[in-house]
Amino acid sequence: xxxxxxxxxxxxxxxxxxxxxxxxxxxxxxxxxxxxxxxxxxxxxxxxxxxxxxxxxxxxxxxxxxxxxxxxxxxxxxxxxxxxxxxxxxxxxxxxxxxxxxxxxxxxxxxxxxxxxxxxxxxxxxxxxxxxxxxxxxxxxxxxxxxxxxxxxxxxxxxxxxxxxxxxxxxxxxxxxxxxxxxxxxxxxxxxxxxxxxxxxxxxxxxx
Amino acid sequence: xxxxxxxxxxxxxxxxxxxxxxxxxxxxxxxxxxxxxxxxxxxxxxxxxxxxxxxxxxxxxxxxxxxxxxxxxxxxxxxxxxxxxxxxxxxxxxxxxxxxxxxxxxxxxxxxxxxxxxxxxxxxxxxxxxxxxxxxxxxxxxxxxxxxxxxxxxxxxxxxxxxxxxxxxxxxxxxxxxxxxxxxxxxxxxxxxxxxxxxxxxxxxxxxxxxxxxxxxxxxxxxxxxxxxxxxxxxxxxxxx
Numbered sequence: 364x365x366x367x368x369x370x371x372x373x374x375x376x377x378x379x380x381x382x383x384x385x386x387x388x389x390x391x392x393x394x395x396x397x398x399x400x401x402x403x404x405x406x407x408x409x410x411x412x413x414x415x416x417x418x419x420x421x422x423x424x425x426x427x428x429x430x431x432x433x434x435x436x437x438x439x440x441x442x443x444x445x446x447x448x449x450x451x452x453x454x455x456x457x458x459x460x461x462x463x464x465x466x467x468x469x470x471x472x473x474x475x476x477x478x479x480x481x482x483x484x485x486x487x488x489x490x491x492x493x494x495x496x497x498x499x500x501x502x503x504x505x506x507x508x509x510x511x512x513x514x515x516x517x518x519x520x521x522x523x524x525x526x527x528x529x530x531x532x533x534x535x536x537x538x539x540x541x542x543x544x545x546x547x548x549x550x551x552x553x554x555x556x557x558x559x560x561x562x563x564x565x566x567x568x569x570x571x
Numbered sequence: 572x573x574x575x576x577x578x579x580x581x582x583x584x585x586x587x588x589x590x591x592x593x594x595x596x597x598x599x600x601x602x603x604x605x606x607x608x609x610x611x612x613x614x615x616x617x618x619x620x621x622x623x624x625x626x627x628x629x630x631x632x633x634x635x636x637x638x639x640x641x642x643x644x645x646x647x648x649x650x651x652x653x654x655x656x657x658x659x660x661x662x663x664x665x666x667x668x669x670x671x672x673x674x675x676x677x678x679x680x681x682x683x684x685x686x687x688x689x690x691x692x693x694x695x696x697x698x699x700x701x702x703x704x705x706x707x708x709x710x711x712x713x714x715x716x717x718x719x720x721x722x723x724x725x726x727x728x729x730x731x732x733x734x735x736x737x738x739x740x741x742x743x744x745x746x747x748x749x750x751x752x753x754x755x756x757x758x759x760x761x762x763x764x765x766x767x768x769x770x771x772x773x774x775x776x777x778x779x780x781x782x783x784x785x786x787x788x789x790x791x792x793x794x795x796x797x798x799x800x801x802x803x804x805x806x807x808x809x810x811x812x
Contacts, residue, residue: 370656370795374584374769376746377593377760378731381677385669385695385731391679395636395693397626423598430681436617436739446616448737463618470680487611498613500742505595507586507763509742511605513613531606560599570580570605571614571740 375509378502382432383467390467402466404435404479408459411440411480414552416514416543419473420501423561427473431503435477437462442483442495451486481516481552487527494522494529496541501558511569514543514556532567540566575799576610577740578656586763593759594720610740615799617739620665622699629697632668632710636693643689644673644711648781648789649747653704653734656798660704664796665735667697668708675716675728684716709787715754727754727761734796741796748774749790 383391389399405413416435419427438444443454445462460480468475479497487493494515501510515523523529529538543554558566588600608614628635633642649668653661671677671694674686678694692711700706713728729746736742748755755761755774764770772795781789 368658369798370654370658371584371769371772372581372656372797373743373745373772373794374764374766375586375743376731376763376773377586377595378733378744379760380681381669381679382731382744384677384679384693385667385697386733388693388695393636393678393693395695396629396697398624423600426598428599434742436613438612444612444616446619448616449612451612461618485612487613488609493611493613496613498739500739502744503599505593505597505599507588507590507593507596507600509744510601511740528608528611531608537603561602565601565603567603568601568605569608570582571577571608571610 375507377504377507378432378509380430380504382430382502386432386465387467400465402464402477404437404460404462404464404477406459409480410457410460412552413478414481414554415476415478415550416497416554416556417474417476418556418558420468420475420503420558421560425562427468428503428560429468429470429473431468431473431475431501432465433475434465434500435463435479435497436500437479437497438482438485440480440483442485444485454483484522491527492522492525494519494526496526499558506560510560511571512558512566513541513569514554515541516554517542517545537567540564575801576615577738577797577799580797584764584766584769587765590759590763593763596763614740615738617737617741618735620663620699620735625697625699630706630708632670632692632694632696632708635696637691640691642672642692642711644714646709646787647712648707648709648783648787649730649775649792650705650707650778650781650789651791651793653700653706653794653796655796659798660702661700661736661796662702662704664700664704664737665697666700666706667695667733668710668730669695670710670713670730671716673711673714675714686714686716712749715752720759724759725754725757727752727758732794734794736796738797743796745794746773747792750774750776
């Protein structure tokens with residue numbers, strides 16, 4: 364058989380229980396880098412509504428993972444990604460918002476959190492507008508290949524209804540697994556988003 | 572650089588979600604098929620990193636935690652190229668590594684293995700690839716260690732690698748193993764990959780050409796991230812094509 368000349372993607376391996384050492388050493392209990400990548404995506408100058416995203420990642424027994432690491436990637440308040448390949452010229456850049464963060468669940472409670480802003484809608488395929496969403500990537504011991512999912516916002520009902528990605532999910536009941544629930548707390552706006560790896564209400568994951 | 576979609580991931584080379592010989596996967600594996608998503612901007616973009624975010628010793632695991640002396644163990648260089656599936660260099664990719672010390676012990680609250688912690692070894696490093704996609708670390712060869720899976724399972728010596736790529740969908744975590752290690756063939760985590768050729772691609776080779784005389788041996792480990800189609804993506808996105 365003739366072979367083509369493409370290379371093949373390096374296979375994945377689990378991040379294991381000690382992912383913190385490499386990606387969040389301060390969570391592992393030691394300081395080594397001057398600059399740590401963390402869960403706060405905003406600065407004072409960032410434009411947009413301040414929000415916190417908080418939740419747990421649950422295994423097939425309903426137990427929260429206490430060794431999980433998540434990364435978030437999102438557009439700015441206008442719906443534009445801080446990336447040279449985002450050419451949505453009708454939307455402003457925000458040099459004070461990178462759109463990327465990394466967090467670990469708490470070793471005791473299993474709760475993770477990001478402090479960020481609510482993103483604007485991004486133009487998707489065939490010029491269809493996607494509802495505001497954040498992209499999440501989840502790794503931990505026992506997860507053989509990082510899991511991609513999205514969190515949408517409960518107060519964007521009509522945009523969610525028209526979202527081309529949510530509408531790919533045939534079982535409407537499963538679309539609810541991607542909705543973060545808005546709560547107003549004394550500290551500010553919170554979106555609660557639990558991610559279920561297995562079992563009842565298993566979160567929808569994407570093969571991107 | 573063109574804005575374009577990534578090639579579809581070839582899952583035959585990745586471990587499946589559910590791999591019962593690696594017991595932790597049993598309760599942590601989704602049972603529904605993932606929904607296949609054609610790329611949008613959300614997948615083809617990703618965080619951009621700059622060298623100003625890294626420190627000068629970040630890629631030197633021998634010195635970046637040395638407090639009162641040098642870490643114990645075999646001094647090695649780990650280096651290689653990060654390319655995409657088209658063979659193009661992956662520039663400015665964040666490469667992060669972590670590992671156990673020479674005795675097989677991690678500097679982590681949860682590691683209870685009886686091997687000693689090395690006071691001069693942190694076990695983590697990071698760097699950005701250069702214009703050729705090249706990266707290099709200096710470190711101590713990690714030791715193998717026992718773990719709670721089957722009662723007498725041992726991990727082969729390994730270094731964890733995390734790569735950012737230029738698209739969020741290229742994000743990858745893997746592990747590098749060392750040529751000649753008999754534990755590789757017995758490891759349930761390695762064997763979660765059901766493809767011998769893919770497993771071989773995770774084994775670094777001794778590279779005496781890059782060794783430093785009377786100082787360090789070297790291991791070469793090249794990595795490949797997903798490639799991009801040549802077709803312009805934004806033309807379709809904007810409805811101009």
